Amino acid sequence: MLKEIELHLGKEAESLLKHNCKVSKEMIHHPGPEFVDRIFGPSDRSPRVLRNLQAMFEHGRLKNTGYLSILPVDQGIEHTAGASFAANPLYFDPENIVKLAIEGGCNAVASTLGVLGSVARKYAHKIPFLVKLNHNELMTYPNKYDQVLFASVRQAYDMGAVAVGATVYFGSPESDRQIVEISHAFQLAHELGMATVLWCYLRNGAFKTHDKDYHVAADLTGQANHLGVTMQADIIKQKLPENNGGFTALKFAKSDPKMYSELCSDHPIDLTRYQVMNCYMGRAGLINSGGASSGAHDLSEAVRTAVINKRAGGMGLISGRKAFQRPMKEGISLLHAIQDVYLCPDITLA
Numbered sequence: 001m002l003k004e005i006e007l008h009l010g011k012e013a014e015s016l017l018k019h020n021c022k023v024s025k026e027m028i029h030h031p032g033p034e035f036v037d038r039i040f041g042p043s044d045r046s047p048r049v050l051r052n053l054q055a056m057f058e059h060g061r062l063k064n065t066g067y068l069s070i071l072p073v074d075q076g077i078e079h080t081a082g083a084s085f086a087a088n089p090l091y092f093d094p095e096n097i098v099k100l101a102i103e104g105g106c107n108a109v110a111s112t113l114g115v116l117g118s119v120a121r122k123y124a125h126k127i128p129f130l131v132k133l134n135h136n137e138l139m140t141y142p143n144k145y146d147q148v149l150f151a152s153v154r155q156a157y158d159m160g161a162v163a164v165g166a167t168v169y170f171g172s173p174e175s176d177r178q179i180v181e182i183s184h185a186f187q188l189a190h191e192l193g194m195a196t197v198l199w200c201y202l203r204n205g206a207f208k209t210h211d212k213d214y215h216v217a218a219d220l221t222g223q224a225n226h227l228g229v230t231m232q233a234d235i236i237k238q239k240l241p242e243n244n245g246g247f248t249a250l251k252f253a254k255s256d257p258k259m260y261s262e263l264c265s266d267h268p269i270d271l272t273r274y275q276v277m278n279c280y281m282g283r284a285g286l287i288n289s290g291g292a293s294s295g296a297h298d299l300s301e302a303v304r305t306a307v308i309n310k311r312a313g314g315m316g317l318i319s320g321r322k323a324f325q326r327p328m329k330e331g332i333s334l335l336h337a338i339q340d341v342y343l344c345p346d347i348t349l350a
Contacts, residue, residue, distance in 0.1 A: 002346040008303040008337070016307050017347070021273045022265055025349040028273075028313040029282035031066030039283050040234070048193025052162035053234060056128045056195070060339075061105030067342040068235070068287055068316035069335060070130065071101040072110040073324060077135040077150070087293075087325040094118045100328055102127050104335035110165055110197070110318065113151035117159055124160035130197060131156035133166045133185055134178075145203055146174045149181060153188045163195035165237070169203035170224040183231045190232065197287075198233035200224040206250065215239070217246030218264060218271040219255060222278035229284040236279050237318055240288045240305055241271035269350050272312035282313050290319025290338075298322040299334055306341035311350040316342060 006013045029039055036054045045053075062069050073091065075084035085091045091100075094115040101109035102123075109116070110130035120129070133156070134147040147167045156164045166182045169175055186196040202224055207214045214220055218241040228236050244264060247255040264274045276286050288309045290302055306317050317338050323331040341347055 001340055001344045005303060005307065005341060005344060005347065008300045009307065010300070012304065015267070016269065016304070016311070019267055019269050019311065019350050021270050021312070021350045023263055023270075023273055023277060025313065027281060028276060028349065029280075030313050030349055031282075031285065031315045033064050033066055035066040035285075045190065045234070046193060049190055049195055049234075052128075052193060053195045055162050056107045059128055060107040061336065062107055062316070062339055062342055065342060066315070067310070068107045068285065068318075069105065069339050069342070070108045070110055070287065070316070070318040071097070071104060071106045071323060071335070072130075072132075072289075072318050072320040073097045073115065074110070074112050074132045074135060075321065076115070077112060077137055080138055084321070084325070088327065090328065091324050095122075096328070097324065098123045098127065100324060100331055100335075103328070104323065104332045105339055106335060107316075108163070113155055116161070117155070120159040128163070129156075129159065129161040130163040130165050131159070131161045133164055134182070136167070136169075145169065145172065147178050149185075153185050153192065153194070156189075157192045157194060161194060163197055163234075164189045165197040165199065167199035167201055168224075168228070168231075169201055170227060171202045171204035171207060171220075175203075179227070179231065186232055195234045196232065197235045197237060198228040198231065199237045200228040200233075201239070207246065209249065212243055212249070214243065214246035214250060216242040218244040218274045219259060220246040222274050223253070225275055225278040225286070229278075229280050233284060235285045235287060235315065237287050237289060238275055240291070240308065241268070241275060244271060244274075268308050269312050272308050272314060273350070276313040282315075285315030286313070287316045287318045288314060290317055290322045293321040293325040298326075299337055302334055302338050303341060306338045307347060310342055310347055313349055
């Protein structure tokens with residue numbers, strides 16, 4: 001298994017597999033079979049929340065490892081259905097989305113109220129459902145970027161979902177409203193016994209300069225994660241960091257030079273470790289997104305992301321477009337390749 005992973009990593013293999021992080025792994029609450037008991041057990045989460053969290057951890061190829069592989073398909077709204085499913089029209093049918101998650105060995109399937117509701121009676125007891133509550137629709141002209149509620153927590157509960165998810169565009173003019181809306185939604189979800197997953201994304205035109213895109217800066221995304229766990233997200237979804245120093249380059253908020261010298265380096269595993277640190281040192285699991293499909297290099301890119309996430313102390317990957325924008329058999333193989341990283345005992349915490 002390790003040899004195949006090394007082949008996918010190519011010339012980066014030694015750097016990614018042998019790196020030691022600046023912040024010791026001993027400080028991280030790392031994933032493991034007993035994660036719910038060890039981390040969420042002492043928290044204020046109710047027994048029903050613990051049961052639903054455990055349901056995700058006990059499903060799929062990664063069951064009882066403490067790691068998660070989730071298939072997210074909300075792009076029909078976020079990126080338009082035609083643009084998302086033209087590569088494989090099979091996935092206009094919601095049942096095939098759920099089938100991909102099941103055959104792909106995922107811990108859960110995350111999608112819209114409409115997608116999951118259309119097949120809930122057939123599949124809600126066969127794979128954990130994660131209902132995404134809000135979305136950014138692209139039908140307003142000119143396009144705008146705002147996460148709007150499409151579903152209620154009660155609707156997710158009634159269809160048998162184990163968790164709800166939502167996005168906040170931190171840094172956007174709408175973020176204050178979104179924070180309040182989703183904080184209330186997460187409170188109700190916990191009261192009803194469901195787990196909560198927050199897409200902690202950044203959205204502000206000023207974050208992208210002529211030479212760098214700080215939407216993927218470790219310091220900015222790390223702080224977004226910290227806001228997300230403050231809202232009591234049990235799991236944080238975040239983009240893999242690609243750079244750092246957003247606060248200093250953009251000259252806003254507050255920072256400390258030690259953030260960039262003692263807590264982090266330019267190595268991708270250190271950058272991601274900083275994201276984990278901002279998830280209460282791993283008390284809330286960090287799952288990184290798989291990113292857009294780029295074609296022939298999707299498999300290698302997915303394996304690379306999984307290695308970085310696992311070695312940084314993350315909890316797994318939530319990968320959609322790389323899996324469903326190709327024939328189902330290839331999508332299943334890609335999901336299995338991601339999961340193999342978390343199943344490989346030779347890929348250890350950095």
